Amino acid sequence: xxxxxxxxxxxxxxxxxxxxxxxxxxxxxxxxxxxxxxxxxxxxxxxxxxxxxxxxxxxxxxxxxxxxxxxxxxxxxxxxxxxxxxxxxxxxxxxxxxxxxxxxxxxxxxxxxxxxxxxxxxxxxxxxxxxxxxxxxxxxxxxxxxxxxxxxxxxxxxxxxxxxxxxxxxxxxxxxxxxxxxxxxxxxxxxxxxxxxxxxxxxxxxxxxxxxxxxxxxxxxxxxxxxxxxxxxxxxxxxxxxxxxxxxxxxxxxxxxxxxxxxxxxxxxxxxxxxxxxxxxxxxxxxxxxxxxxxxxxxxxxxxxxxxxxxxxxxxxxxxxxxxxxxxxxxxxxxxxxxxxxxxxxxxxxxxxxxxxxxxxxxxxxxxxxxxxxxxxxxxxxxxxxxxxxxxxxxxxxxxxxxxxxxxxxxxxxxxxxxxxxxx
Ligand SMILES: *Cc1c(COP(=O)(O)O)cnc(C)c1O
Numbered sequence: 001x002x003x004x005x006x007x008x009x010x011x012x013x014x015x016x017x018x019x020x021x022x023x024x025x026x027x028x029x030x031x032x033x034x035x036x037x038x039x040x041x042x043x044x045x046x047x048x049x050x051x052x053x054x055x056x057x058x059x060x061x062x063x064x065x066x067x068x069x070x071x072x073x074x075x076x077x078x079x080x081x082x083x084x085x086x087x088x089x090x091x092x093x094x095x096x097x098x099x100x101x102x103x104x105x106x107x108x109x110x111x112x113x114x115x116x117x118x119x120x121x122x123x124x125x126x127x128x129x130x131x132x133x134x135x136x137x138x139x140x141x142x143x144x145x146x147x148x149x150x151x152x153x154x155x156x157x158x159x160x161x162x163x164x165x166x167x168x169x170x171x172x173x174x175x176x177x178x179x180x181x182x183x184x185x186x187x188x189x190x191x192x193x194x195x196x197x198x199x200x201x202x203x204x205x206x207x208x209x210x211x212x213x214x215x216x217x218x219x220x221x222x223x224x225x226x227x228x229x230x231x232x233x234x235x236x237x238x239x240x241x242x243x244x245x246x247x248x249x250x251x252x253x254x255x256x257x258x259x260x261x262x263x264x265x266x267x268x269x270x271x272x273x274x275x276x277x278x279x280x281x282x283x284x285x286x287x288x289x290x291x292x293x294x295x296x297x298x299x300x301x302x303x304x305x306x307x308x309x310x311x312x313x314x315x316x317x318x319x320x321x322x323x324x325x326x327x328x329x330x331x332x333x334x335x336x337x338x339x340x341x342x343x344x345x346x347x348x349x350x351x352x353x354x355x356x357x358x359x360x361x362x363x364x365x366x367x368x369x370x371x372x373x374x375x376x377x378x379x380x381x382x383x384x385x386x387x388x389x390x391x392x393x394x395x396x397x398x399x400x401x402x403x404x405x406x407x408x409x410x411x412x413x414x415x416x417x418x419x420x421x422x423x424x
Pocket of ligand 1: 104105106107133135136189193218220221241
């Protein structure tokens with residue numbers, strides 16, 4: 001498609017956008033009385049207008065029913081989490097029984113490692129990406145130490161080549177082969193939080209399985225952003241937070257995928273709690289754990305219903321739209337933003353480069369720009385002028401043109417503000 005750097009072209013794209021009506025289903029902060037251009041949906045998604053009613057419903061049921069709400073609320077609390085299985089299974093490409101919602105992301109990855117990281121003196125290594133999200137790095141280190149191994153022996157990072165910003169698939173596959181039968185687990189972020197690089201989950205999972213390792217994915221930046229087929233790709237487990245692309249609210253609950261092939265495997269460890277116990281017998285308060293047959297069998301505690309409520313509102317929105325429509329717009333608006341950045345570069349000789357892969361199959365809803373000059377001043381200028389982006393040390397601004405609520409006109413307007421900021 002031939003893009004143009006004009007307001008009228010951007011407006012025309014908005015008119016043709018099938019998701020346009022959803023822009024009014026989100027609440028935008030304002031700067032100087034104007035709706036902001038919001039590029040940080042990869043960090044905290046905007047509040048859906050329908051979220052509040054879902055929270056109010058729980059508050060009202062609590063007021064009117066108190067303990068009876070567990071069974072008699074409009075959406076009973078004791079199995080409230082089961083309402084996520086259908087919509088989320090479509091978001092991540094899973095069977096409904098492979099999905100559960102609980103805790104928060106890092107906690108769930110730890111719990112999944114209890115099950116899927118079973119090191120032996122022969123097979124104890126973990127492959128991850130270099131410069132993984134810090135929480136994941138701390139998790140790996142503490143898990144390895146917990147099992148009595150040294151992080152420097154057990155954690156194998158896949159590096160970027162000298163002068164390159166992204167990890168090559170061939171280097172991931174070579175590392176898997178090199179570690180071979182010492183490999184216990186591969187756990188990588190499906191979309192890199194810093195560069196926006198999308199990993200080839202299917203190919204990497206297949207390669208690691210050939211060595212006999214388990215494979216899990218941290219989908220913090222992938223859920224609600226990229227096309228996933230976790231079941232068909234034979235991913236062993238995955239977890240994601242819901243407050244980024246899934247717009248569930250700050251610090252909110254995490255989704256978990258456990259492949260069906262593991263649901264009844266008694267050789268796997270798990271940390272148990274009463275909410276993972278056989279649903280029909282949960283309140284019989286029996287002494288021995290008899291897990292639910294499915295990802296819900298990894299549940300531990302009864303759930304924080306007030307925080308699940310806005311997540312459910314958001315899931316229903318994803319269910320209405322479907323990932324295919326979302327991805328279609330995502331690709332177009334991301335390409336348009338890339339075009340605008342190149343136009344600005346041509347016009348003012350901007351001193352920056354896009355470090356996100358230019359190949360559309362290796363990126364999703366994020367472009368990261370590395371600034372070579374006075375980065376911080378430009379970032380401050382953007383923020384003062386209603387462009388909400390985020391700053392990552394040493395000199396990177398991440399832009400996520402989230403297809404649910406960003407418009408093509410936003411991209412055009414951003415280009416004008418960026419140009420003015422660079423010219424200063
Ligand atoms: C955002 C993010 C997290 C956040 O973890 P929490 O436990 O929800 O605080 C973890 N991993 C990755 C890759 C992330 O991008």
